[in-house]
């Protein structure tokens with residue numbers, strides 16, 4: 398007998414994942430509730446409203462393809478849409494697909510417990526309400542749990558301090574102030590050139606430089622938008638077939654297969670095209686061959702020297718300890734040029750690290766940099782952080798946190814975990830390193846098919862088998878070790894290795910084998926009658 402529940406499915410998170418899941422689960426007749434702790438829909442785009450936030454992917458492949466209405470009626474205005482525009486898009490999707498009535502905002506989940514006797518999930522929010530559902534799905538995002546650095550004295554600072562991923566919605570007046578910026582990943586790299594013109598003084602504390610692929614951000618013309626509408630299926634198919642989920646044509650050659658002059662020409666032309674075109678359309682081995690990755694590194698160092706006027710600053714901005722692809726590559730909008738401004742100072746926080754934050758500012762060696770505001774763009778406990786922050790309690794009272802702490806990261810395709818029946822993850826750990834819109838949409842479609850199949854075949858529990866977890870863990874390691882990300886990611890302390898969080902086990906948090914390969918594994922799992930999900 399099936400136990401009555403409040404909903405068939407509860408989805409945590411109202412971002413891209415939550416919206417796609419709600420739509421697809423509704424399509425198979427499931428009563429579905431999406432809950433989110435925020436006061437608005439948007440997920441990562443709601444919480445990351447720091448100055449300068451925008452996509453690193455181009456508009457044409459940074460949207461859902463599954464709804465003809467949305468495709469036809471939505472108009473993007475910027476090649477790299479800013480946060481406000483992406484939020485407007487997500488609100489448009491919610492309205493157009495009539496999703497809002499099944500989304501409960503201001504509802505933060507702190508505990509979800511699997512009841513084995515009744516085969517239901519009981520989900521409790523911080524205000525004490527408990528709801529039940531047969532299926533629990535995480536749409537909590539991969540980079541949602543911000544980390545503050547463990548710098549002594551941080552609480553003593555007398556001025557204002559903000560984390561990029563907890564930026565006040567009403568904004569912050571930085572005009573004329575002395576601002577310190579700690580953290581130069583994709584977040585800090587967008588913040589810096591945006592605030593530099595308005596602040597009095599900007600002191601940038603750099604521990605490890607990044608390789609930034611600069612771009613320009615043109616307005617989308619009506620003709621370009623119409624072209625995208627007319628070709629959306631092709632665009633989406635190309636993105637889904639690309640290892641990193643972008644609509645780009647993979648290069649035919651490795652970087653060492655052409656002579657130096659030709660290499661420079663190709664690098665130069667794709668640098669001018671901007672952003673991810675440099676990483677994906679120059680040569681096909683920048684992520685797999687160290688020497689090729691180093692050639693790309695040297696090209697970017699030469700660009701830094703070209704753009705940044707002060708040679709000492711240019712050298713400090715040039716990564717030397719790891720090569721291209723060692724960290725997630727950020728798209729820059731005038732990042733390097735911002736260091737030519739008189740009010741921007743780059744401080745080396747690697748040779749002598751920040752020792753302390755004092756009431757007045759940031760201390761390095763004997764120098765205290767006096768500041769009014771400190772911005773921390775210090776990143777996230779990626780992939781697992783949100784899932785282990787709350788209590789997700791599976792069979793026999795085991796939490797996901799305990800399972801992964803004792804066994805290492807384990808899942809079948811990043812979708813399902815043994816010991817946690819009928820619990821699924823959109824963008825779980827061990828899913829592809831990619832433009833995430835592609836795995837989000839394909840993941841929602843995969844889950845729709847899986848749950849429809851379970852309903853039709855009276856399957857009460859879907860749950861990764863232990864064998865599938867072992868297989869997938871081995872494949873994640875195999876694929877990761879075939880890339881330069883393995884060694885370079887460790888040197889660069891990349892979040893995709895868990896290396897940015899002191900004490901976190903060092904292992905691949907994502908699947909580096911390519912989005913298209915991953916999707917093939919998902920297809921095979923479905924075609925096999927979901928055999929690797931039938932532990933229950």
Ligand code: N01
Pocket residue numbers: 450451452453454540546547548561579580581582583584585586602603604605606725746751774775776777889890892897
């Ligand atoms: O975080 P990060 P992020 N002292 O982890 C520094 C996605 N994203 O929020 O390199 C000094 O990349 C740390 O220094 P180091 C995207 O996937 C996407 O920027 O460890 N510095 C590093 O510079 C991205 O990869 C978009 O030496 C300290 C920085 O903090 C991911 O989110 C936009 C420090 C953290 O960089 C994370 O990006 C934004 C300390 N004690 C984010 N502790 C778009 O697509 C840490 N740091 C647009």
